Amino acid sequence: MATEQSHSAFTAKDFQSQQINDWCAGCGDHGILRGLERALAALGRSPDEVAVFGGIGCSGKTPYYLNSYGVHTLHGRLLPFATGAKLANPDLTVIAVGGDGDGLSIGAGHFVNVGRRNLDLTYILFNNGVYGLTKGQASPTLRQGEQTRSMPQSNIQGHINPIMLALSAGFTWVGRGYAYDVKSLSQLIQQAIEHPGIAYLDVLQPCPVYNDLHDKAWYGERIYSLRAEGHDPVISDSSDEQGSQEKRVQCLLKAQEWDEQIPVGVFLQDLTQPLFLEQITRRQPSYARMPPARIAVADAAGRPLSDLSQLFTELEVS
Amino acid sequence: MATEQSHSAFTAKDFQSQQINDWCAGCGDHGILRGLERALAALGRSPDEVAVFGGIGCSGKTPYYLNSYGVHTLHGRLLPFATGAKLANPDLTVIAVGGDGDGLSIGAGHFVNVGRRNLDLTYILFNNGVYGLTKGQASPTLRQGEQTRSMPQSNIQGHINPIMLALSAGFTWVGRGYAYDVKSLSQLIQQAIEHPGIAYLDVLQPCPVYNDLHDKAWYGERIYSLRAEGHDPVISDSSDEQGSQEKRVQCLLKAQEWDEQIPVGVFLQDLTQPLFLEQITRRQPSYARMPPARIAVADAAGRPLSDLSQLFTELEVS
Amino acid sequence: MHVILKNYQNGRHSQPIVKTRTEHIAWRIGGPQGSGIDRIATLFARACALSGQQVSCRREYHSNIIGRHSYCDVSASPGPITCHSESPDMLVTFESESLCRHLNALTTPGYVICSADDGEVDLASLSYLDARLQHDIIEQLTTLGLPATSSGLLEMARQHGVHTFAIPYKALLSRLADELGVARQRVAAAINIMAVAISSSMLGISRGSLERALEKVFPGQQDVLEMNRRALAIACQYAQDSFEPLELQLPEPRGDTAGLLLNASQSVALGKLAAGLGFQSYYPISPASDESVFLEAHNRVPLTNGEESGPLLLQVEDELAAVTMACGAALTGTRSATATSGPGFSLMTEGLGWAGMNEVPLVITLYQRGGPSTGMATRTEQGDLQSAIHGGHGEFPRMVLASGDVEECFYDAAQAFDYAERYQLPVIHLLDKALTSTLQTVPTFEMSRLQIDRGELYRPGHEPASAVPRFALTDSGISPRPLLGQAGGQHWLTGVEHSEYGQVSEDPVMREQMMEKRARKLLQAAQEIPTDEKLRLYGDIDAAFTIISWGSNKGALLDALKRLAHEGISARAVQLRLLWPFPGEELEAILATAGPLVMVECNYSGQMNALVKAQMGRGCDHLVVKYNGRPISGEALYQVLQQIHEGKAEARMVLRNPYE
């Protein structure tokens, strides 16, 4: 699925910004950034056709480091920001990146509700088990009983399984990558972006500073590739009902794996769901030609272009 | 599981308040209210041992109509309010009731995160497919393409499957009832309350005023009982790993059913998960004897009871 | 009945009923929600308008879907009518709860059109009646030796000089059913139309006007229309046969009423469409969502060039999403907005701050309602002024506009986008529930009065192709704005304090420069915006007696001025329109010659008074407030202004009315 990088006019370097990176050395975020640069280059879109939205957290700083439109939003709100931009200007390639605290704790309501709109948007969650930028509190992906370096006590709350959540929220592309495997990760990112609907990519992101439980060694022993195992994630128009159902079940089972082995790759791609933009166009045909960002508001003299005479007639006294 | 009502000192009437009910005639909410009264009576707890928290919406008015502690909270926030009360005073039987807009739209983040705490709390969601009190907009359980009476256009957003969401969020008791079947519903409510952990009960609640798609006739044709079908929802310490996994898959499959047939009853009861209050007590032994609401703050003369001398020593200059 | 009771205690009122008349009629209809009250009030209003009257209607209702009490007031006058009346001339109703609630409010002589069919109703059985009111009314009746029943009520009314007319609706409906050859329950809904027809007839409204109104208000299929026409005919005939024309008659028209009949939500929606709204995200909330629902139903907008466009309306998961999604859309150059009310606005303040920090042109239409908390969702209040101006942590520029009436709503809604884009900041358009449920005749909006200003946009080419200094430091504080997706306009945005290039910066100097840059935009706005947009002066502009107010009180203010003028009292009124940046300079000139200075507000604490004091160092001599959830009327305001004029008023005056 991932197209070859060779035919693109851009290289990963074109997507690197000059801003100073202040992530810790060894942080998984660096790998994700590299993956993003490569994936964007491979897509062949120019930096000014791409908008990256970041949440708040270490992860949320990503947009600064990419050469593209970069929007550092609010903690937990990156999905609505990104959705607004995409809906207003569907020509943009819109990518949302944020932490696990950002997306599964304060932003969980948007996570769930964005799944209801099969919009062509890519959401990459930096899953490090902690709140990096606020100094290492437990994030919602940390398991009950676990205690990382800076927690005064062990975690008494259960965890959220983001793959499960994405599946139940209706994301039509769900995958998982690993920050230290940049090559596979960049391919996954590219696939997620190329997916025409709403895509969720969970990235296992070691935080060497605060998460001393899930480090390179820990992941190294567990990670395996879904693709290598022969998992076929695609539900398409040619799939029958039973086949699709089986795929979903398979997916849910894969989503449960963690303690002994951790699958990475594409869990599910459902191509049978209607696309959100098509739904909009169906009820509002002008959207296709004139999405919000292209609406001409006034002529050169500042005269409004809207013609409300019909509406005025409807509301007339006589 | 539901104990017989006979040995309770209270009747359903004891849980009826004198406040004027302003729900529409024929609204499913009336049935849920009856179900609650009966379930509470059957439990044998007195009205002043029960606190009912409501969201905002038609559904959210329920606490007024019950004779118990009744707290009408904020739109989407009933779960944190209820959680705070339960954590502070674990002797209370705490029930949270709210609409599908309240719980799955504005409150979805709490829905997901409350599942992380296996607290002895019952959450009943009044699932009517619409925003009743704000005059009939689509709620997140309304399916794509559906258009109810007061919507100017058909629904372009997908739906949330609350059963799936509850399962993936970690609720340890998940069930569904039907508002017009008060008898079964009251039994389900009772079971949900008696469950020692966090319980989610979805109630199919016809709204005859705004939801003209899902009415008595529509549900009547589809609803069937999980119990009658022999579904065994319980995962207990005696279940083996594979058996539990199968139950979960079964559950997820059941959760998908809708268009042709709709199961009601208990989807899952997982008794193997640690209880939240026990976790607290493990790290803070005094909690068991002296939960927050029982902490004696001062003596009769207003002298504080806390003895901070040890802490002061820790922070002393010399 | 209108009362101002400073020492109003325990639901009793002790002052005499005071009445003042102007050249208008005031008609009220009451009944349970869901029974079509608002629709038939519209029918009546439209019939008046078609009879050459200007009309102003208001609607009061409970936060409930079916059953609780609601009522509508229609005031009609051949001249400008800016306000509802607290003391209607005529009450139309079918049931006893309305009698309890409104009989005491009627003028003398007043008229009640009720039903002859209802048996005797025990007032103690009215479960939706507030305990306080029930108690009051029963006590009134007991004192008069009358039974606590519906007929006791009507008798009391008659003793107070009210004329009562009991209509045999059952018989009239039977006649209708017979004429149409259908079962009686098929025509039950026509009772509403009959009531309007009868009361209209008695007031001298022509059947022709009624019929034309009917077609507009109840379009429906041919058979429904036919039924309604017949109902009207039967009722008019009945009225003509049974009653002499009343002393009270619709005033003579001065010509045809032209223009539109609409409420503030519709007016705002039209203003947004006129301004080229491209995106509006919203979360349902009373009373704000009416506007969004209207827009959603009218999202296909023809353009003057023959094309079609239209805003994308999206109901989202909550207000946090609504404001941030609109923000995201605004970044692409789309004219974007959201609309909300109190609780929703509280949730939006973090997003508002982001918009302020990132200089995003974003319009937030804020329909105030009774607070605090869930408060009184369907009642009015001007309780969110402080929150609109100061809400959100930290300091960032924003603008706050308040419209005074349905007509202003249109132009201001459009203007808001110009301000937002010109000064690159969030603009809060402050309205309230009273305005949304005010239905008024207004002159047709003139599109030609709109002169759209999209502000300074970044044009690629100035800079090398790399990043654009989105936050370039300029004298005006305004930086040329690149758009998301604009070729060659690549830039960074962030809610963190930043450099000109949108890079994180904690440099103390950069911080100061950015704070100052953002603040300068407001100074610029204060300088450029014409006085007339900031405040408007009415009445005798040389008078010392000065009344300040804002928002929906404008109607009452104009009405009260008229009454004062009628009494020979010279006064002027200042309507503050641009609330932030505060028009201090313009107000200064007025305050210099003002005395007594009166502030009128629909809230408890006098928020505008505090704002004026904070800005001008001078508070008003009298603060007139109302905070029972209902709007201020011209007659009530007039009364209290008269007392102030006579030097009989205290510094704080509360407008009260237990019968609204």
Place this chain on the structure above:
Amino acid sequence: MHVILKNYQNGRHSQPIVKTRTEHIAWRIGGPQGSGIDRIATLFARACALSGQQVSCRREYHSNIIGRHSYCDVSASPGPITCHSESPDMLVTFESESLCRHLNALTTPGYVICSADDGEVDLASLSYLDARLQHDIIEQLTTLGLPATSSGLLEMARQHGVHTFAIPYKALLSRLADELGVARQRVAAAINIMAVAISSSMLGISRGSLERALEKVFPGQQDVLEMNRRALAIACQYAQDSFEPLELQLPEPRGDTAGLLLNASQSVALGKLAAGLGFQSYYPISPASDESVFLEAHNRVPLTNGEESGPLLLQVEDELAAVTMACGAALTGTRSATATSGPGFSLMTEGLGWAGMNEVPLVITLYQRGGPSTGMATRTEQGDLQSAIHGGHGEFPRMVLASGDVEECFYDAAQAFDYAERYQLPVIHLLDKALTSTLQTVPTFEMSRLQIDRGELYRPGHEPASAVPRFALTDSGISPRPLLGQAGGQHWLTGVEHSEYGQVSEDPVMREQMMEKRARKLLQAAQEIPTDEKLRLYGDIDAAFTIISWGSNKGALLDALKRLAHEGISARAVQLRLLWPFPGEELEAILATAGPLVMVECNYSGQMNALVKAQMGRGCDHLVVKYNGRPISGEALYQVLQQIHEGKAEARMVLRNPYE
């Protein structure tokens, strides 16, 4: 170097460096985050305290985990020391970025302790240095004909009269490794301790004090302690051998310093524990979460009766949950709180309104930080005053307290619960980042000064067993409070306007009564609370020259007063402590004799000035603000007050400093 630059432009400053000395030493250490800077500053502070000094330390750091610049100031004095200094006497550092940032700030003569091991560093290669500063410094060097390198910098410093000491840390560490018989990298961290030891030695701090401090600050295992002790010994020896004692010496102690050394988060946490905190929900946010993390680590509290209790601390999903969960807990009679900062507070305003409407005793500790939006998460500002007082839609009673220093934090944190329970309302305890990162010596807290007041609780028996009138109308506005779960205390609560029994009510009369009842509680509070809790007066209480301020500026205020007194300028300072209800009456008396009247605030717009003006009708003659994200210092404030005193100041004065 301290500058007040009214016309500060483009990162250049044009005014001369001004210095004022008092009897104290000011020590600064700078370095990248994650390198242990804050911990060794604490070591130094503790050593000073153990040498009989009082200390006041502040910390500045970036919103970053590892690598960006941070620094700590320690001021020590045998007498009261209330404030940090913007012009340290001594700078300790290991790298060039710190030199760039701080050399210009040093007093003359000043001292730099740096590393002899670093090779020549090209300043253009310092990627974390703000472009503006880099540019400035390189220009300074170029003007002087010096290279844009680390040694150029040191040379410039020397030309300005700064003494530089380059320490051969490598060699010292080798010696340490050899002594311990371990590899050099094993002892690398000891460089910090060596730096403190050397600078302490030079300042005349005894090795004994250092050793005792070491044990407290780096407790650790025996071997670590041993390593640190040896490092200390080697470094002290080196300093003694290499340098003459400096002219600058730690002042003579006046006796032993007793008491505690702690920061405001710890002080607030202790106050809450003292008051019997039972529940605190929170969402992590800088700088508020330090308090919650401290509480979580100290959640087992012995009781005087031998039992144990302790608050339940819970990290929740967001601030919406944090405030509403704490509310839920408060309903059960638990002393409940939450703690947050700007963005979190914005999200809490809806919940705050619910607490106001339901008369819930809830404490919100609000640590202000640089706004707006995400702003400057680790910098200070007093930018949330308006938001604390007015945030949230509608009108409801709340109280707002602001503590002035670390000591007050304890008593106020405890007091907040008493106010909350006595007046049954949310109390906002307003602090800021400057306070949280202020580490100070304070007298040990006296538990006996606390007199706990739990307010009026409902006692069953007054009423029949059915429902309790939770919102009973009383003269004081305070209704006896039943608790959730209290036997026989069954009641209803709601954010909707309600009757005495918590039933929904839209009755206009009930509405007025409830608004008035809630408002009365604040009047009651204003009457009952002693003046000393409302505001405090310092300096010459009869002076006309009056300075008003609030919150963490207290330290600078006291420091500036001392300096003014030293210059023979008579002045007084008012510290506003109870910000809402506003202590208007108490302030009135002071304002009557004030002139010039000066307001000092750490924000852009002068929010307190606006509040005073709104409340008193009189603004201050001069507004002194600082908004670069750093706290006001006594020396800077003194300077500007002096200018005001001399009549040389403008109405608005901005405190600036490009080197902090």
